Amino acid sequence: MSTSFLTEKQVAISAVRRACLLTSSVFNKLVKNETLTKEDKSPVTVGDYAAQAVVNIILKRAFPDDPIVGEEDADDLKKDPALTKRVVELANEALQADLGLGEMAEWGIGPGPEKSAEELLGAIDQGNHVGGPLGRMWTLDPIDGTKGFLRGGQYAVCLALIIDGHVELGVIGCPNLPYDPSDPEGPRGCIFVAVRGQGAQQMTLSGANPAPVTIPEIAPGALNFLESVEAAHSDHSFNNRVSTSLNISRAPTRMDSQAKYCCLARGDGGVYLRMPTKAGYKEKIWDHASGNVLVEEAGGIVTDSRGLALNFGLGKTLGDNYGVIAARSDVHKKVLEAVQQARAAEEEEIAKAKA
Ligand SMILES: Nc1ncnc2c1ncn2[C@@H]1O[C@H](COP(=O)(O)O)[C@@H](OP(=O)(O)O)[C@H]1O
Ligand SMILES: [Mg+2]
Ligand SMILES: [Mg+2]
Ligand SMILES: [Mg+2]
Numbered sequence: 579m580s581t582s583f584l585t586e587k588q589v590a591i592s593a594v595r596r597a598c599l600l601t602s603s604v605f606n607k608l609v610k611n612e613t614l615t616k617e618d619k620s621p622v623t624v625g626d627y628a629a630q631a632v633v634n635i636i637l638k639r640a641f642p643d644d645p646i647v648g649e650e651d652a653d654d655l656k657k658d659p660a661l662t663k664r665v666v667e668l669a670n671e672a673l674q675a676d677l678g679l680g681e682m683a684e685w686g687i688g689p690g691p692e693k694s695a696e697e698l699l700g701a702i703d704q705g706n707h708v709g710g711p712l713g714r715m716w717t718l719d720p721i722d723g724t725k726g727f728l729r730g731g732q733y734a735v736c737l738a739l740i741i742d743g744h745v746e747l748g749v750i751g752c753p754n755l756p757y758d759p760s761d762p763e764g765p766r767g768c769i770f771v772a773v774r775g776q777g778a779q780q781m782t783l784s785g786a787n788p789a790p791v792t793i794p795e796i797a798p799g800a801l802n803f804l805e806s807v808e809a810a811h812s813d814h815s816f817n818n819r820v821s822t823s824l825n826i827s828r829a830p831t832r833m834d835s836q837a838k839y840c841c842l843a844r845g846d847g848g849v850y851l852r853m854p855t856k857a858g859y860k861e862k863i864w865d866h867a868s869g870n871v872l873v874e875e876a877g878g879i880v881t882d883s884r885g886l887a888l889n890f891g892l893g894k895t896l897g898d899n900y901g902v903i904a905a906r907s908d909v910h911k912k913v914l915e916a917v918q919q920a921r922a923a924e925e926e927e928i929a930k931a932k933a
Contacts, residue, residue: 583739583747583773585640590737590749591771591785592677592687593636597629597735598751598767598783600672601721604628605730612661613728614654621724627655627702628668629720629735634701635673635693637716647717647894648705649864656699666695678784709863711743711891719836719864725808726834730754734835738867743891746774748868752837757782759846770840772868772875778843793877793906794845801848801909802828804838813853816924820851820916839869842904843876849913850904853883860895866902879910883917 604625612624630650637646655662673690693701707715719736727733732754739747750770756762757780767783770791781788803821806812817830831838831847841847850873852861867890870880881887883901890896903913 582776586739586747587749587771587773589636589640589687590739590747591769593633594735594737594749594751594769595677595783595785596636596672596675597633597720598753598769599675599677600629600632600668601625601727601733601735602753602767603671604668605727608728612664614658614661616654621728622650622654623721623724623728624661624664624668625727626650626721626724627652627661628665628672628698630705630718631665631669631693631698631701632672633718633720633735633737634704635669635690635698636687638701638704639690640687641716645707645713645715646705647707647709647715647863648702649719649862650702651706652699652702655702662695662699666693666698669693669698709740709891709893714739714741716740717864717867717890719862722865723835723837726837731807732833732835732837734837734840736836736864736868738864738871740863740867740890743889744774745867745871745890748772748871750836750840750868750872751783752835752840753783755837755840757787759841759844768840770843770868770872772843772872774871774875776875778872778875780840780844791844791876793843793873795906796845796848796909798825799827801826803830804841804847804850805830805832806838806852807832807834810855811852813855816853816920817851819920819924820913821849823916823920824912836865836869839866839873839904842878843872848905848909850902851913851917853901853917860897861899861902862895863890863893866890866896869904873904877906878904879907880904881910881914883914883921885914 723733735751772778778791882899
């Protein structure tokens with residue numbers, strides 16, 4: 579098997595482009611009662627299900643033996659025939675659309691045949707792999723930042739190839755992200771692609787204007803933090819403490835999804851910092867895999883709050899990693915120190931309060 583991952587890259591881009599087409603179309607047609615509540619109370623929409631079905635079908639067509647670790651499963655969807663009908667319509671629309679640019683039959687990609695409800699529900703459940711340390715596997719977040727998606731903000735379709743616990747390829751589609759950060763009101767929709775050892779790229783959602791991305795040197799005064807919108811997903815007050823200790827005066831940029839990693843990779847914000855808000859939460863591999871290889875290929879470093887690499891070979895979660903810090907290497911060093919000091923100070927305060 580080739581290690582240039584050329585076919586994998588083209589197939590993953592095609593799958594993400596079709597999923598982005600679908601999610602944009604769902605947003606425009608979104609009806610409130612098409613949002614279900616999963617056990618963990620996070621909103622899951624027809625978009626998440628249909629996008630997972632589309633990506634899995636495209637992946638399985640090209641790589642029938644590759645397992646997929648997907649965020650969603652079809653258990654709840656199967657109980658709702660009306661919702662299933664919508665998912666089938668949307669998925670087929672996206673699978674059959676003519677995307678034009680960038681799709682070549684020789685890659686085994688392009689418009690495919692119509693699929694039945696049974697096939698599409700089955701495709702969603704093909705994302706049931708549990709992960710692990712060995713072999714090839716894909717991980718998929720069909721809509722990362724579901725809350726951002728529902729409020730018309732940032733969200734991302736994230737697909738990554740993991741081999742023996744290491745992320746080798748990542749593709750992130752951001753339908754609502756301006757292509758040019760210096761023109762925030764300009765055209766929206768970007769795809770970010772990174773292959774280990776081959777650099778990182780940004781292109782438009784239609785596959786046009788591919789351009790390399792690298793994290794530029796940012797003057798300390800111009801640095802700012804990229805953090806979740808949701809206060810439940812990352813500890814805003816801890817970030818504030820760290821940015822104050824680093825004399826960062828710019829307000830944080832709050833944004834849902836792995837679009838934060840994409841912004842970091844192109845120098846649009848200098849630090850991604852995500853610290854847990856509750857004991858015991860384990861980050862999911864699909865929330866970080868694509869962003870991890872993207873940032874590293876753009877010249878950055880990604881670790882947890884103890885300076886350890888993220889471990890993608892432990893199953894569906896990042897196991898014992900605690901928090902995530904991503905930045906250009908010079909900035910990362912300073913942030914890691916500041917994070918460790920802030921954690922020590924926090925622990926001291928807790929101990930004092932208990933005494
Ligand atoms: N308590 C929690 N702490 C950290 N992350 C959480 C969380 N609850 C949910 N998440 C994850 O945070 C992701 C969104 O991250 P962000 O806040 O950066 O947009 C969600 O992805 P989905 O939207 O795909 O479910 C979800 O997996
Ligand atoms: Mg979710
Ligand atoms: Mg997610
Ligand atoms: Mg998701």
